[in-house]
Amino acid sequence: MAKGIFLTLEGIDGCGKTTQARILAGNLASRLGNEAVLWTKEPGGWAGGEMIRALLLQQGMQHPLSELFLFLADRCEHIKEVIAPALDAGKIVVCERFTDSTLAYQSWGRKISLEKIEDLFRWCAFPVPDLTFWIDLPPGKACHRVSRRGGLDRMEEKGKIFLENVRNGFLFLSEREPERIIRLDGDKDIEAIAQEIARRVEVVFPREGQEKRR
Secondary structure, eight states, rough: OOEEEEEEESSSSTTHHHHHHHHHHHHHHHHHHHGEEEEETTTTOOOOHHHHHHHHHHSSSSSSTTHHHHHHHHHHHHHHIIIIHHHTTTTTEEEEEEEHHHHIIIIIIOOOOHHHHHHHHHHTOOOOOOEEEEEOOOOHHHHHHHHHOOOOTTTGGGHHHHHHHHHHHHHHHHHOTTTTEEEEESSSSSHHHHHHHHHHHHHHHHGSSSSSOO
């Protein structure tokens, strides 16, 4: 059994996951020490992950299952190389995207059977996050944010309708697992969202509120 704590951040492209992950990881590290916290991401959060990330975000694939299998392969390596060792060492892992993104994007976005994807998750023995923060932002506003960054990747180019479907997937998942998946209003300012995340983490895991380890 893993000794650490596994926290994930989810949401459609442009919702602010990276910003909130950075703030959360930084706050935890300031209290517990840098060695106690790991901040990572999917896809591509392991040594060879950028190759798969490039395939997923830049290249067009013809078979409807190719994208799903690449995400699963990336996750298997990510867990083996990065996440599992950190949890076994008792660290707090903060990860941008995990299984909920795969379900929302591949089942609601790509219309692949939810049951089949979850069967694959069980077969791969993916860990379940202790707590997930879903930053919910209307697709129109998310698309506006993404367009300001420039250089849309293949996922982002799918546009508003695709993201609306994905958002519906996150909504279903949050309603199915309300104790694990915390829905946050992505329209709020950055600091307000960060404070809500910090409050939730401290309520569920009191040790996050303790003084920095000696």
